[in-house]
Amino acid sequence: MRRYLWFALLLLPFALSPFPFYLTLLNFFALSGLVALSLYVLTGLGGMTSFAQAAFMGVAAYATALLAKGTGLSPWAGLLLGLLLTLAFALVLGLLTVRLKGHFLPLSTIAWQVALYILAGNLVGLTGGHTGLTDLPALVLFGLPLDTPFRYAFLSLFLLVLLVLALHNLRESRLGRALLALRGDALTAASFGVDPAALRLKAFLLAGGIAGLAGFLYAHFLRFVNPTPFSLEASIKYLVMAVAGGVGTIPGVLLGAALFTGLEDWLKDLLPLLLGRQGNYETVAYGLVLAGILLFAPQGLWPLLARRFIWGRGPKEAAPGEGEPPKAEPLPLRAPSGGRGEVVLEAKELRKAFGGLLAVNGVSFALRRGEILALIGPNGAGKSTTFHLVTGALRPEAGRVFLFGREVTGLPPYRVHRLGLGRTFQHPHVFPEMTVLENAALATYARTRAGFLRVLFGLHREEEARALATAWEALRRVGLGDLALERADRLTAGQQRLLELARLLASGAEVLLLDEPGAGLRAGEKRELARLLLALAREGYSVLLVDHDMDLVMGLADRVVVMNYGEKIAEGTPEEVQKDPRVRAAYLGEVEAA
């Protein structure tokens, strides 16, 4: 496979062996590459960022340095201690911030970075202050001391390549999809079983751990630690690397690391000459480069270059299945079971107000297995709010919701989903940068297990193949099989609706809540949709739908619930509610027959 070409990086030390200076730079590239990859996880996949990656490096670097100097234990024990400490710090910081809006985490990392830097400089008794700790032992591997840049480069590059491969695995896994989804739209991700806070926390821990590994390698490469390389400026340098190269792609962040490792040295020589005095002027260049990239190439350099020179063949990064439908067995469907007509979803006296506006007031209904129940009403009647209350996206002020007889009132969406409820959105929530197949496969998140360790080591492939097969099957069922490998943003509005439906089928949910499934569909597509929904209902799926299209609703639904001004005003078969004077009044503005 092409990705193993990354191992060619290990040839670089041979090529550069006559130039000791470039061997040192090569090591710095590998270390920066590791940190930049940690930002790929955090920013590229997870949509968070950290201004404290250098501080995480520093924690691990000081840990191994102090352990080696204090106890004389093998430096590898220092790696363990360093990683543990890094993870512990990341855990505290993460727990405090992952539940908050996105900007609190990066802001807190600034504070944390600055605080640690001050401590490293001032706890002179422990850290040696700004003089630092010197004469650290060299790493020894298989009896061979890694005491020259040439030898060390093999270790640092080897670890870099391993990490690249591991992160490729991550990207092409349920976790990679979930992180990307979370970045784009946390509610959709949560509607398919992703616990946003938990997943963000794990990604933050992984990124912290990677930075810790880089810090350990840094300490034993220079065999000297002091606070300077672990400053806020250093953290920002790594972020500049990742963003400039293209933080959304693995080659991008490595390109950034390579460019800036080379550039830094050159800038450090050049700028003081230009400005006529000594100082850390390269930060000016970093800041301005970062600003320029954000303004003119927000995706970074790599996507620009790749589009220009490599991609005639379509987006490689986004095509895990590579053409053929996977051969694997789809994930086992929990075939809808239990008697038809039994109540699967029940809402009792739901109530929700936004400030003074009573959006939903005392609404009750029951959805039975195998039926299509339509929730209709004029604009602003409270239909979508009712949806949000049932799916867990909003918490009702009063009233209760039962799913398969279990109370789910106030549970978050990712827990409600796991009990067998799936939903679509009023405006299709698809992820444009993923393929259609990946969008559908996102829905298998709750039905698959592989955790971070399994995914990073590539032990999730069998499950992944089955997940993709499931997604493929679902796409075929809604008629999108031929478009599976297209990017989702190439779909028409109608096709995006169908993709959302395919996602529901792939998720294995038995209770399907569809928010305006017919909106934006052409007449032919609507007929297809109706046929599909009727077939699903016959198979034992239960469908609750909201729509404005009366032809669609009246032709499709077994029963109809009508809402107006947040209250249920009628319930019954389509014929019954069409005759109901209150319904006619609500829709046509007729004077209510007293």
Next chain:
Amino acid sequence: MDATILGLLLLDALQNGVVYGLLALALVLVFAVTRVILVPIGELMMFAPLSLVWLQSGRFPGTLGLALALGLLWALRERGRGRALPLLGGAGLLLLFLLARGVAPLAYLAALLLVVYLGVATYRVFFQPMREATVLALLIMAVGLHVAYQGLGLVFFGPEQFRPDPLLQGEVTVGLSWQGVLVLAFALVSVLGLYLFFRRALFGKALLAAAENRLGARLCGIRPEEAGMVAFAIASLMAALSGLLLAPLINAAYFMGFMLGLKGFVAAILGGLLSYPVAFLGALLVAVFESFTSFYASAYKDALAFLLLVPALFYQSLRAKGVEE
């Protein structure tokens, strides 16, 4: 510790606290209107007294060149009559600097307007083109500008600390100079002024509306770019005034703004980046905490101030609702 020391520490805390508070208010305002977390506010703050020192010794500060360069980029981004503001503003600034060399009162005005012009130009050149971007991208931009401006501060002013002459000489009592009183008075006036501006003036209300709901404000005829410019102008003005008043008490150097700004951030986060009064009170709390920690462990006072973030974030976490759409 006796009562005298306690009093001194509290006075010190009050004087620093109101400055952190003003920075926090400026940060909350800018964030509310533009979603930008204005990390470089500390640099804007320091540029004012440093430019003043340069002017008073008859030199042109490098910040003038920076402001004019950004003003030019700003003008290039505008079309038609929109160019008048950056061009005339830049020309006026240059003229003011020519007049102000060595003329003390004019020098204060020049330093102040320089920073305001720089702040607004920064918004127009760097942030306004990214208005559709995520908060995260805006934050990364802000941090990039922070390092760039800090580095430029070193280029322009060198690593030394400067102490401009205070506006008011002498001390009221031990530990409280007249300049300190001036700082307190300025803080009081600013808070009152902001309150009146947002509660009484139509334009202030429009600004709050733009902060609340961009689309809705636009439909009512409030231009979001204009709101952003005003927010940046107010924030730069507050930063520059605080910097000018504070510098005679604590010195000014290119690197000092960042720490002051960070304290403002801690305070703003205490208020969830939303609440103005909590942010201001939070700033006083930060300052009291800092004052006392500096008494016991002065080397770590800057690090310890961030400890306050822990309970603040924890509290916000408890209140956070599960899933953001």
